Amino acid sequence: MRRIRSIVTMLGALPFIGGMSPVFGAPACADLENKKPELRLEYLQGQKSLLDRNCVLYAIEQLGNDHYAPAIKTLAGYLDYRKPDPPNFGSPTQPLIRGHSEWSGSIYPAGTALAQIGKPAIPQLVEVIAAASTSDLVRNTAGDVVFAIYRENPADGIAVLVEAAHKRSDPMDSLRVMDQARRQAGRCTQQGRNDCENAVLK
Amino acid sequence: MTVTTAANTPPGVYTINVSGTIPGQNPVSTNVSLTVSSTPGAPVTITNSPSSSTFWVDGVAYAGNASFVPQSGGDTLTVTQTQPPPTGRGDHYQFSPDGGVTTQAAEVPPPGQPGGNGCPWTCSNGSCGSRVPVGPPQPAPRIQNVTDASGDNPAVLYPGVPVQITVNGSNFGGATGYLNFCRPGGSPCDFTSNGGLSSRIISWNPYQIVATVTLPTDAPTGGWLVYVSAMFWISGTDWLNPSMGNMNVTIPPQVSGPIGVALNGSASFAVTITPGNMDPVTVTLSTTSGTGSATFADGTTSQTIYESQSLTVMGKVVSSTANNITISTSIGGNPFGSAQFSVVSVTISLNATQGGQPAGDDSAKGVWLPTVLSGGPLGAQININAGGVTRCAIGVELVGTVTPSNYSGTITLQRNFLGGTGYIGSGSPTNFPAQPDNSNIEFEVTTPSAAGHVYDLDAPNINPNTLVSRARYNFQEYALLGVPADPPNNPPQVGSGFPYYARMSCGTDVNGNPVFNNAVNGDNQAGGGVTLLTWNLQ
Structure with a gap:
C-alpha cells in the first residue's frame, strides 16, 4: 500500500499560510484487505454517501496498484473524491506544514489509480473531459491524468486529446476537449513545449 | 475372382506393383499409385474384375488388367516408403495366404534394413519390395x-x-x-x-x-x-x-520464484512435485554466464527433495547480467522445470545540484516538472501544488543504480522520514515525527531504464511565513525488489538505505509570495547524510 504523506504541526498562534492538501498516513480498511479487485470495485459501486472514507481510499489505491481496467469507469466517477485533510488542518494554530511534490492525483487518488491503469483509461477520461455535466475540477483532473499517462512524452498525450476532440460530433464537446489539450500543453516543460504546442495545432 | 489383400498403412501415397498370371496367358504386371487417406489401421482392399481392364483400391478405379493369383512364393507388393511414422504402428501389410481364413501381418522394415524371419525385403531409394512368404506366423512380441x-x-x-x-x-x-x-x-x-x-x-x-x-x-x-x-x-x-x-x-517438477534475489538477501522459490512421484528430485543452482552466484540457505547449491516445498535462495554475488542464474530440477539426470533469476543490488545516490535537471531517462520528470513554479528544478525551487499553493522546496532526485544494469524487474524506491524540526524565525521549535514518506507513484520510475536506473523525484517543502519558516528534515531512501504491498507480501529491501537531508527557510515578499531566506549558512539545500536540526544549523 502506498502511503501518502505530509505533516501539519502546531506552532502557537502564528499566522497560517495554507490552502494545501496534505494527508496523514495511509487509509486502512480491514473489510477490503486481502479481497479480490472485483469485490473492491463492487464496494466503490455502492452508494457513495454511505461508504466508509478509509475503505473508499483503500479500494481506489488497491485498484490502481492492481491496474484493474474493469474499474476505469467507476474510478472516473471518483475523480473529485478528495483525501481528507489532517485533523485541525487549516487552523490558524498550525502554521508549519511539511509538504511534498504533489499533482492532482496526490489529492484525488482516483487520478493516481487511473494513471496507473494507463492508456486503457484514455477513452473514459476523454468522455469525462467532453461531458457538459463535468465540473471544471474533475475535467482538469482528468486532463492531468492523461498528461500523467503520457508523462514520458506529453506531446503524445496532447495529440491524443486533439484527435479525440476532432472526432467528437458535438462541437461543444469537441471544444471542451480541445481546451483541455491546450491547458495540458501549457504544463509541458520548456524543452518539450514546442512539441506540445505543435500537437495542439494538428 | 476376388482376392482381398489388406494393407494397413498410414495415410500417404504409395506405388504398388501387382503381378499375377492367369493360366494360359502371359504374366501381368502393373504399377498403380495408391493414395491411402483412411485412418491408420484401416485395411486397404484391392478388388479385381476379370472381365474388366479396371481394378479398384478401396473403391477407387485404376486402369489395368490384373489378376491376383497366389503364387507359390506369394504376391509381390511394392511401396514407396515414407519416413516411419512417429507414432502408431509402422508400415505393414496384412495378407491371407489361405484365402482369408487367417490373416498375417508383415512389417515394412526401416529404410536400408532387411525384413526379419526370412522376409527378403529389398530397399532402394526409399522403395522396398518383398515376396510375401508363405509360412506359419512367429510368436508375437x-x-x-x-x-x-x-x-x-x-x-x-x-x-x-x-x-x-x-x-x-x-x-x-x-x-x-x-x-x-x-x-x-x-x-x-x-x-x-x-x-x-x-x-x-x-x-x-x-x-x-x-x-x-x-x-x-x-x-x-x-x-x-x-x-x-x-x-x-x-x-x-x-x-x-x-x-x-x-x-x-505425470507432470514434471516445476520451479517458480522471483526474477530477482537481493544481494545478501533471500527469496523463496516453490518447487512443485506431483504427488505420487517417488523419484528424488534434485534442485540445483548454477550460474549460466558471467559472474554472480546464489546458494540455498545451508550454503549449498544442490538439494534433493521428495515432495513439493519452498526453498530459500540466498543472493551471494551480484549478477553481471540479467537472468544468469538458473534454479533447475532434475530426476535421474533428466532435466525438468527451471527458472532464471538475477542476484540484484541497488546503490542509491542523490541528485540535488542547485539548478540541475532530472536525468534524461527519468521519465517521471514529465509529471514532476510542472510542480516547479520557479528556480530549481533541482535544489532550491518554488513549488506549486495541485491546489495552486506555493511553497519553498528543495528539488531532489534519488537515483537507484541497479546491478545488473539490464535487470528488467520492478524496483521501487521508498522513503522514510526520520524526523525533523520546524521553526518560526529562531524559536518555537516543533518536532515533525518520523513516519513512512513515500512519493506518489507518478513521481517514480520503477522499471530500470536502459542505463539501469530507477528514480524517485520529490520536493520536500515548507510553507512560507512572514517571520520565516525554517525546516530541517532527515530522510532515509531505500529500494524494494518489487512492488510495495501489504505485509506479509511486501517485497524485500535490496541494497543499503541512503540517508539524506533537506533544509530550507522560507519568508515572503511584499505580496506574500514565498522567497528563500539565506540568513543561515548552508541553508536551502539537500545532501547526503544527516542535518543538524537546529534553526541556525550550529
Whole structure:
C-alpha cells in the first residue's frame, strides 16, 4: 500500500499560510484487505454517501496498484473524491506544514489509480473531459491524468486529446476537449513545449 | 475372382506393383499409385474384375488388367516408403495366404534394413519390395515391463521431456522394429494424443529394447501404453491384440520464484512435485554466464527433495547480467522445470545540484516538472501544488543504480522520514515525527531504464511565513525488489538505505509570495547524510 504523506504541526498562534492538501498516513480498511479487485470495485459501486472514507481510499489505491481496467469507469466517477485533510488542518494554530511534490492525483487518488491503469483509461477520461455535466475540477483532473499517462512524452498525450476532440460530433464537446489539450500543453516543460504546442495545432 | 489383400498403412501415397498370371496367358504386371487417406489401421482392399481392364483400391478405379493369383512364393507388393511414422504402428501389410481364413501381418522394415524371419525385403531409394512368404506366423512380441532410467516400473514419463525407457520381454526379434505409443482405449489403443510424439531406438535385441521417448508437450497425464512391432510375421490375432507395456505420464517438477534475489538477501522459490512421484528430485543452482552466484540457505547449491516445498535462495554475488542464474530440477539426470533469476543490488545516490535537471531517462520528470513554479528544478525551487499553493522546496532526485544494469524487474524506491524540526524565525521549535514518506507513484520510475536506473523525484517543502519558516528534515531512501504491498507480501529491501537531508527557510515578499531566506549558512539545500536540526544549523 502506498502511503501518502505530509505533516501539519502546531506552532502557537502564528499566522497560517495554507490552502494545501496534505494527508496523514495511509487509509486502512480491514473489510477490503486481502479481497479480490472485483469485490473492491463492487464496494466503490455502492452508494457513495454511505461508504466508509478509509475503505473508499483503500479500494481506489488497491485498484490502481492492481491496474484493474474493469474499474476505469467507476474510478472516473471518483475523480473529485478528495483525501481528507489532517485533523485541525487549516487552523490558524498550525502554521508549519511539511509538504511534498504533489499533482492532482496526490489529492484525488482516483487520478493516481487511473494513471496507473494507463492508456486503457484514455477513452473514459476523454468522455469525462467532453461531458457538459463535468465540473471544471474533475475535467482538469482528468486532463492531468492523461498528461500523467503520457508523462514520458506529453506531446503524445496532447495529440491524443486533439484527435479525440476532432472526432467528437458535438462541437461543444469537441471544444471542451480541445481546451483541455491546450491547458495540458501549457504544463509541458520548456524543452518539450514546442512539441506540445505543435500537437495542439494538428 | 476376388482376392482381398489388406494393407494397413498410414495415410500417404504409395506405388504398388501387382503381378499375377492367369493360366494360359502371359504374366501381368502393373504399377498403380495408391493414395491411402483412411485412418491408420484401416485395411486397404484391392478388388479385381476379370472381365474388366479396371481394378479398384478401396473403391477407387485404376486402369489395368490384373489378376491376383497366389503364387507359390506369394504376391509381390511394392511401396514407396515414407519416413516411419512417429507414432502408431509402422508400415505393414496384412495378407491371407489361405484365402482369408487367417490373416498375417508383415512389417515394412526401416529404410536400408532387411525384413526379419526370412522376409527378403529389398530397399532402394526409399522403395522396398518383398515376396510375401508363405509360412506359419512367429510368436508375437511379449512385454513384461517398461522401466525408466531411474528404475521406475512402470516407467515415468513427462510431457515434452525426452525420457529413456527400457522395454523388457521376449520375442522382439533381432531386427530393429518399432515401438508404438498410445493411451488406453480404441483398438488396439488410442493414438489421438500422439501429435508431436517422437521416439528413437537406442538398442534392440530379442529381450530388451532401449529407446528415448519424447511425449507431446500437451500429453495427457495418467496411464500410457507401448507395444512392439517386430520385423517378422505374426498372426492377425496377435496383431490385433498386441502385448502392451504400461507407462505412467505425470507432470514434471516445476520451479517458480522471483526474477530477482537481493544481494545478501533471500527469496523463496516453490518447487512443485506431483504427488505420487517417488523419484528424488534434485534442485540445483548454477550460474549460466558471467559472474554472480546464489546458494540455498545451508550454503549449498544442490538439494534433493521428495515432495513439493519452498526453498530459500540466498543472493551471494551480484549478477553481471540479467537472468544468469538458473534454479533447475532434475530426476535421474533428466532435466525438468527451471527458472532464471538475477542476484540484484541497488546503490542509491542523490541528485540535488542547485539548478540541475532530472536525468534524461527519468521519465517521471514529465509529471514532476510542472510542480516547479520557479528556480530549481533541482535544489532550491518554488513549488506549486495541485491546489495552486506555493511553497519553498528543495528539488531532489534519488537515483537507484541497479546491478545488473539490464535487470528488467520492478524496483521501487521508498522513503522514510526520520524526523525533523520546524521553526518560526529562531524559536518555537516543533518536532515533525518520523513516519513512512513515500512519493506518489507518478513521481517514480520503477522499471530500470536502459542505463539501469530507477528514480524517485520529490520536493520536500515548507510553507512560507512572514517571520520565516525554517525546516530541517532527515530522510532515509531505500529500494524494494518489487512492488510495495501489504505485509506479509511486501517485497524485500535490496541494497543499503541512503540517508539524506533537506533544509530550507522560507519568508515572503511584499505580496506574500514565498522567497528563500539565506540568513543561515548552508541553508536551502539537500545532501547526503544527516542535518543538524537546529534553526541556525550550529
